[in-house]
Amino acid sequence: FCLPQVIGLFDVFTADLSLDKFHDFYLVMPFMGTDLGRLMKLQRLSEDKIQYLVYQMLKGLKDLKPGNLAINQDCELKILDFGLARQADSEMTGYVVTRWYRAPEVILSWMHYTQTVDIWSVGCIMAEMLQGKPLFKGSDHLNQLTEIMKVTGTPTQEFAAKLVSDDARGYVKSLPKVEKKDLHSVFSTTNPQAVAVLERMLLLDPESRVSAEEALMLPYFTEFREPEEETVPQQYDHSLDNTDQSLAQWKRHTFTEILTFKPVVPDSKETAL
Template identity: 40%
Template sequence: MADFTNSQVMGVSFDIPTRYQEPQAVELDADGLVCSAADKILRNVVAVRKVTKPFGSSILAKRALREIKLLRYLRHENIVGLNDIFISPAEDLYIVTELMWTNLQRLIERGPMEDAFARYFSYQILRGLKYVHSAGIIHRDLKPSTILINNNCDLKISGFEHARLQGPQMTGYVVTRLYRAPEIMLTWQKYSAKVDIWSSACIIAEMLLGKPIFPATSHAEQFQQIVKLLGSPPSWIREMVTNSNTRGFIDCLPRCPRRSFADVFPNFDKEANDLLERMLVFDVNERINARDALSHPYLRLYHDPNDEPTVKETFDWSFDNTQTTVENWKRIVYKEVWKFRTLEVKHGNEMNMHMGGKPKEETVPINIVSTSDPDGHIMSGTEEFDDILSSFCQNFDSGEMTTSYQAESVTGSS
């Protein structure tokens, strides 16, 4: 077996290959423990996140598969990149990505941000969202803590655990409340990628304010604050609300006119206010999309339609409707890890990006991890680890599957 070392970090057992050394806690939350670690091969520092017991249930295994597939598929400068992935002897999943210096939440805690920084970060958020939305994917949990920043002010969106394909019915339990669009609160089974635009606007306003734009302690209070700023929702929006209690609550609210953002936020740049007014709109048909927001005057300094890519191929979500056993999901996850290591880490691939306007002549390589060190020497243990995965997976296709799901169909990967 490939060599693994065990460390106790914040009371959590952390098992990683000898390639990664000196793990130090970065963050511990409901999604798992994230550590920084020194990469012996690339001679830099990376982020390693532990997903504990991913095969504890069918739901957890399917969630792990969804995240792995999305990280393999999404290849963009403003999306956190997948460097490596492995499964420990205890069958915990570890995901290795580039290490970012901080996140927007920590920066905002220092107080209002200078407009120049807020403008640059806003552009990068929307540039990443244009790419994600072009794949038909909704992030569904954008918030300052999922927006990562390095010391060069480069921004990357993370936190795709709750991402889904836009469909006719969507679950309502998404998006941290302070960044939740009104259509999720009111008509939670019907919403689109525009919920990410609303969340982005809340983040942009929070960067400039130094605090949340709708700092409520409940859904009712939050909706009241939204109405005080945007005015009462149109009557046709009320008619779309299927819950009678929710309709009654809306009817009980006093009628409010829409306020001018320039009056409410006089310290904001006038173009920032104009962009926010186009993003914070009840009517999703009138709410601006990421592509059009990028061409707004507030972002003119950075906007370049030839450098704001979309996906080349649509993401294959067919697995997401599959119902099968934990053991079968486990096989599929192992297969996915093996495919990443053999097809991408060892051989490389192209980024899943289509450039608008005139295509770029050069192929942009994935930011992958090589299996050899900078001097060309193969790292001991890597081949052995891959042999174990290969052995586990070699009879995968002959295994008894209860569905017709084809594990090999990963759009944009193999």
């Protein structure tokens, strides 16, 4: 089954009648209206909207930035695509916006990633919704790290010891000592329960960050919680995706998948403006 916070696929079709002529195909998805990035530029979000949107992000957590989060008029959120938040800076040259939402361990390829790389992204997006501007707006990957550490403080020696690279450990140890900021002073006009969520998310050490399941149980989300709907999806089988096949084989496989796809009857609520 699909998580309700992940964009669905109603249908996929092609007008091409044979494999030889197969060139284009079309994906039919719910109409959402806008994305969170655009919405934040148009208006400051109310407290209840922020609560509801972050709650939905945590329910359908993957790699996130505001432009990847579609929203309809009922404030329902869908995640559009994946894979950006976990890529190292060398893979994302010039893609400045994504850097602002990436966890520090990803920016410098410090260590093996855990699912809390996504929690960091949620924390950055939540902070932006509360402040009306990005929290960590670095001009390059080192400046991004500097901006982060102005808030989180510099890494502890215990954290530095976990880094897989000798160069990374040396770099971290060379940084001037910066104390962690009290987020309640940074977000002085914000609901203290919202700040308590950020304090659990925006931690330099990924092992110390709250998990999605733990975050959903924080008091800030109590009024929206529906625990029976907080489902864990079946693990996706990547075995076919990772096989080494020729372009002709992938084309045949794609054409077959399209021809055998069973369309989903859309919920009227999903397609409403």
